[in-house]
Amino acid sequence: MPRPASRPLPIAGRVDARAVPPEPFAVTLTAPDQRSDAPTPALSPIAVAARSIRKVFGATIAVNDVSFDIHVGETHALLGENGAGKSTLVKLLSGLILPTIGSFRVFGEAALLHKPRAAHAHGIQTAFQELTMVRDLTVLDNMLLPYPPTRFGQIRRTQARRMVGEHLDAIGLPDIDLDADLRDLDLNERQKIEIARALFRRPKILLLDEPTSTLSGRDIDWLGGLIAGLKRDGVTVVFISHRMREVRAFCDRVTVLRNGKHIATERLADVADEDLIGMIAGKELGQSFPPKLPIPSIAGEPVLAAKGLATISSADVPAGAVSIASKLRTSMKTPRPCVWNSCKARPSRSPGLSSSRSGSSKWMRQGTS
Numbered sequence: 041m042p043r044p045a046s047r048p049l050p051i052a053g054r055v056d057a058r059a060v061p062p063e064p065f066a067v068t069l070t071a072p073d074q075r076s077d078a079p080t081p082a083l084s085p086i087a088v089a090a091r092s093i094r095k096v097f098g099a100t101i102a103v104n105d106v107s108f109d110i111h112v113g114e115t116h117a118l119l120g121e122n123g124a125g126k127s128t129l130v131k132l133l134s135g136l137i138l139p140t141i142g143s144f145r146v147f148g149e150a151a152l153l154h155k156p157r158a159a160h161a162h163g164i165q166t167a168f169q170e171l172t173m174v175r176d177l178t179v180l181d182n183m184l185l186p187y188p189p190t191r192f193g194q195i196r197r198t199q200a201r202r203m204v205g206e207h208l209d210a211i212g213l214p215d216i217d218l219d220a221d222l223r224d225l226d227l228n229e230r231q232k233i234e235i236a237r238a239l240f241r242r243p244k245i246l247l248l249d250e251p252t253s254t255l256s257g258r259d260i261d262w263l264g265g266l267i268a269g270l271k272r273d274g275v276t277v278v279f280i281s282h283r284m285r286e287v288r289a290f291c292d293r294v295t296v297l298r299n300g301k302h303i304a305t306e307r308l309a310d311v312a313d314e315d316l317i318g319m320i321a322g323k324e325l326g327q328s329f330p331p332k333l334p335i336p337s338i339a340g341e342p343v344l345a346a347k348g349l350a351t352i353s354s355a356d357v358p359a360g361a362v363s364i365a366s367k368l369r370t371s372m373k374t375p376r377p378c379v380w381n382s383c384k385a386r387p388s389r390s391p392g393l394s395s396s397r398s399g400s401s402k403w404m405r406q407g408t409s
């Protein structure tokens with residue numbers, strides 16, 4: 041149920057109703073020319089300067105001597121394979137963890153980002169990859185975390201409610217019920233609220249760690265509209281995604297990380313997708329995708345044939361199949377072992393498979409280990 045229209049307040053973040061186009065927030069997700077002959081525009085002042093940042097977790101060097109600049113008002117993509125160090129950089133900039141070595145400057149000032157409040161004080165807000173909201177609280181309570189507006193220790197709840205409602209309206213989320221428990225919302229709604237909460241604090245620098253991994257279609261357009269509005273307001277955005285189309289549609293420049301190391305920082309218009317993919321993977325495309333060798337075959341002759349497959353009782357399992365079938369039964373608690381069909385017919389309540397997000401590869405590992 042949409043909230044009744046209300047007068048916008050300045051609290052509605054830097055994305056106000058005028059800056060964000062009305063729904064459907066259409067953003068063209070067509071990739072622009074990958075290379076441009078246009079002269080390189082002059083870069084604005086530096087919002088974030090990372091200098092020789094290293095972060096070590098035990099034996100893992102998550103970020104290895106990384107230096108790069110993010111300029112004011114740009115949308116800057118951070119690209120890299122899983123484990124490249126992107127989220128670690130986001131956590132360092134958010135004040136969740138401290139660098140082992142190295143320093144940040146934010147808007148020209150040396151910034152000790154030793155706690156989230158310190159990052160907030162520099163205008164940095166984050167929508168994290170592992171959503172950070174509390175499942176047992178309502179949308180409203182989550183939006184007010186970690187520090188709600190207070191007066192003499194009391195939350196001025198009515199005012200807070202109005203501010204949050206108007207903020208959600210202004211960023212195109214009028215249908216979100218402030219009183220809904222977070223646990224009852226879909227993952228994509230929770231992701232949007234995580235983003236909305238970061239915007240509620242009026243960031244000068246917004247960090248978005250893989251926001252689109254749980255969004256699709258219209259919601260990605262929604263995010264594109266938000267980013268366009270933020271850009272018009274001069275907000276600096278760091279955007280992490282594995283989807284090149286979004287990166288090209290939303291971002292101006294890109295930094296590539298590989299195995300924790302800085303590989304390149306480029307204007308997106310100056311670099312082709314193949315080059316980016318090469319930098320991310322650390323090899324030429326030909327190495328990643330070697331030409332397939334022709335498979336010798338005799339035309340018309342089947343390579344595998346199966347006849348008369350059926351679900352069978354344990355008494356019918358041939359000697360060689362018993363151990364596999366019984367392991368499947370033990371781990372899956374199936375009423376009876378099946379051969380072949382068991383791989384498709386998943387038990388509805390097997391241990392460790394709490395949701396459909398558990399992939400079949402996990403299931404296979406569990407079933408056969």
Ligand SMILES: Nc1ncnc2c1ncn2[C@@H]1O[C@H](COP(=O)(O)OP(=O)(O)O)[C@@H](O)[C@H]1O
Nearest residue numbers: 097100102120121122123124125126127128129
């Ligand atoms: N808290 C941690 N403890 C130990 N290792 C970690 C921790 N956080 C990240 N790492 C490791 O650091 C590397 C970089 O991780 P991360 O920054 O999450 O990569 P990305 O976000 O690019 O996928 C990975 O090898 C990861 O396993």
Ligand SMILES: [Mg+2]
Nearest residue numbers: 126127128169
């Ligand atoms: Mg990550």
